[in-house]
Amino acid sequence: MDRDEENKKNPIDQEAYNETETEIESTAADAPSADHMQEDLSEETEIEAEYTEVEETASEDVVSEEEPIPESATRPTMNKEERARVYNSVSENEDASRRPKDRKNSPIRNGIVGGLIGGGMVALIGAGLLFGSGILGNGSGTGDSGNTAINETVTDVAVNITTDTTAAVEKVQDAVVSIINMQAGNPNMFGFDLPQNSSDTTNGTLETSSEGSGVIYKIEDDLAYIVTNNHVIDGADELEILMKDGTKEVATVVGSDVWTDLAVLTIPASNVTAVASFGDxxxxxxxxxxxxxxxxxxxxxxxxxxxxxxxxxxxxxxxxxxxxxxxxxxxxxxxxxxxxxxxxxxxxxxxxxxxxxxxxxxxxxxxxxxxxxxxxxxxxxxxxxxxxxQNGEIIRPILGVSMLDLSQISASQQSSVLTLPDDVTAGVVIAEVQALSAAELGGLEQYDVITEMNGEAVTSIVDLRKILYALEVGTDVEISYYREGTLQSTTVTLTEGQTSAE
CATH class of the missing domain: 2.40.10.10 (Trypsin-like serine proteases)
Known part of the structure; x- marks a missing residue:
């Protein structure tokens, strides 16, 4: 039945219900404060009793909706809708701890709860994986308070790696030295030398001109032999050798060769600790x-x-x-x-x-x-x-001439001075013949153009030197050449020389 019908049947309860409803709504609207601490206890007791009645009724209604609720003459009778309205009005404003629990299952609530549980499990599993992989570490100990302490100690880890490369370098590196080319320097505009680049020696004040490298390849008679490039020692007034351990020695030049760009030096062997070996x-x-x-x-x-x-x-x-x-x-x-x-x-x-x-x-x-x-x-x-x-130099055969590549001569001079045929486009032109040289004794003259030597074509000075320096001193060699446009040949006996360009 609806509310009007209940009121008609219970006119006495209508006044009680109205009074109770007014009191409940007033209590729900006004939150407890210091101003209400002295309110009438009887009123508070009445409200509490009424709330208890409503709560018990709602609980019974949830447990069994089909059970009939006996009507009482001492309290107002309300249908389910009215009781629910009163219950909701009170519940929304009372403390959450006093609200009755809803025992009905809600799909939305179940989904939210399931999501929270599932997310929590994923988080726990992920944390376990991080701990297991070492990305997250646990403490190495606990402090006095019982909290886990983080170990912040950094440990040095020494790794000894040996490879074929490191082994190869270890065999040779102590035999490789630095070579300092010292030359007499000109005083600067202020009249003094730069001390950081100079050295006082028996030759006077010297300055570093250049620096290079060298290799110790043998020890003999208390001397260590060093091979280096000729251009490293070229023009030096003194050569200093810096060893790997920082020791310095003054070197002596045994010999050098400009064409192969090689030189041999010696130093005292007292501080030498390693010698390199040659491979094939x-x-x-x-x-x-x-x-x-x-x-x-x-x-x-x-x-x-x-x-x-x-x-x-x-x-x-x-x-x-x-x-x-x-x-x-x-x-x-x-x-x-x-x-x-x-x-x-x-x-x-x-x-x-x-x-x-x-x-x-x-x-x-x-x-x-x-x-x-x-x-x-x-x-x-x-x-x-x-x-x-053995000799301090490389003994090579020479012709005793100065030369130019034919390519360096203009086309007009090739035609007017050398009178070469048009099909001769490469060769070596004799610019000057030394007196009593192998070339002069062999009949070669100025402006002769050499095109063949020892059966090999000659197109440049480099070609001629390669052929010449491969022969022995005293060898008879046949040379073909053009003179005034005519091809001729002669035999030359090679004589001794060292750094001559001929």
Whole structure:
């Protein structure tokens, strides 16, 4: 039945209900405060009793909606809708701890609870994985308060790594030295020398002109022998050798060769601790490891190590020996992509066995070029240094002439002065013949154009030198040449010479 019908049947209860409802709504609207602490206890007791009645009724209604609720003459009778309205009005404003629990299952609530539980489980599993992988660490101990303490101690870990490269370098590095080229310097404008770059010696005050590298290859009679490049020692008034341990020695020049760019020095052997051994450069394979050791940019970076491979064998590298910007010689070299810089000259190029397979000599310096260095093959080095030790120089045959490449002569002069046939486009022009030289004795004259020697074509001065220096002193060699447009030939007996360009 609805509320009006209940009121009609229970006129007495209507007044009680209205009074109770008014009291409940008043209590719900006004939150407890200090101003209400002295309210009438009887009123509060009545409200509490009424709330209890409502709560019990709501609970009974939840447990069994079909059970009939007996009507009482001492309290108002309300249908389910009215009781629910009163219950909700009170519950929304009373303390949450006093609200009756809803025992009915809600799909929305179940979904929220399930999501929270599932998320919690994922979080726990993820944390376990992080702890297991070491990303999250647990404490190494507890403090006095019982809290876990984090271990902040940093431990140094020493790793001893040995490879074929480190083993190879260890065999040779103590035998690689720095070479300091000291030359007499001009006093500066203030009349004194720069002390950091100068040294007082028996030759006077010397200054560092350049720095390079060298390799100790043997000890004999209390002397240690060092091989380096000729251009490293060129023009030196004194040579200082800086060992790996910082010891310095003054070196003596045994001999040098401008064409092969090699030189041999000696120092006292008292402080020498290591000697390098040579390998067979002919047995080197393209693509095998190559390690360069030297002093790039000088002593500040002494005994630096770089690694690459053998890029090529038997490379012919054109060089300008006398600095006139004209190619004078072709050096046969090993090509490597191991970094070679100024100061590496004269240093060691070694194989993976720690053997010296070349003496680093040059590189191609160009903004468009990278990783093209060259070393004199060890087999050629051995031949040259043995002769330098014995003679102090390389004895080579000479013709006794000064020469020019035909390509350096203008076309008009080739026609008017040399009167060459049009089909002769390459050869070597004799500019001057020395008196009593092999050339003069063989009948060669100025302006003769050599096109063949010992059965090999001659197209340039470099070609002629290669053929000439491969022959022995005293050898009779046949030379073909053009004189006033006519091809002729002669036989020349080669005489002895050393650094002559002829």
């Amino acid at each position: 450069s002919d047995a080197v394979n393209v693509g095998e490891p190559a390690i360069a050791i030297g002093s790039p940019l000088g002593t500040e970076f002494a005994t630096s190590v770089t690694q690459g491979i053998i890029s090529a064998k038997n490379r012919s590298v054109s060089t300008d020996v006398d600095g006139d910007s004209i190619v004078d010689w072709d050096v046969t070299a090993l090509q490597t992509d191991a970094a070679i810089n100024p100061g590496n000259s004269g240093g060691a190029l070694i194989n993976i066995a720690g053997q010296v397979i070349g003496i680093n000599s040059m590189k191609i310096s160009d903004s468009n070029v990278e990783g093209m260095g060259f070393a004199i093959p060890s087999n050629d080095v051995l031949t040259i240094i043995n002769e330098l030790e």
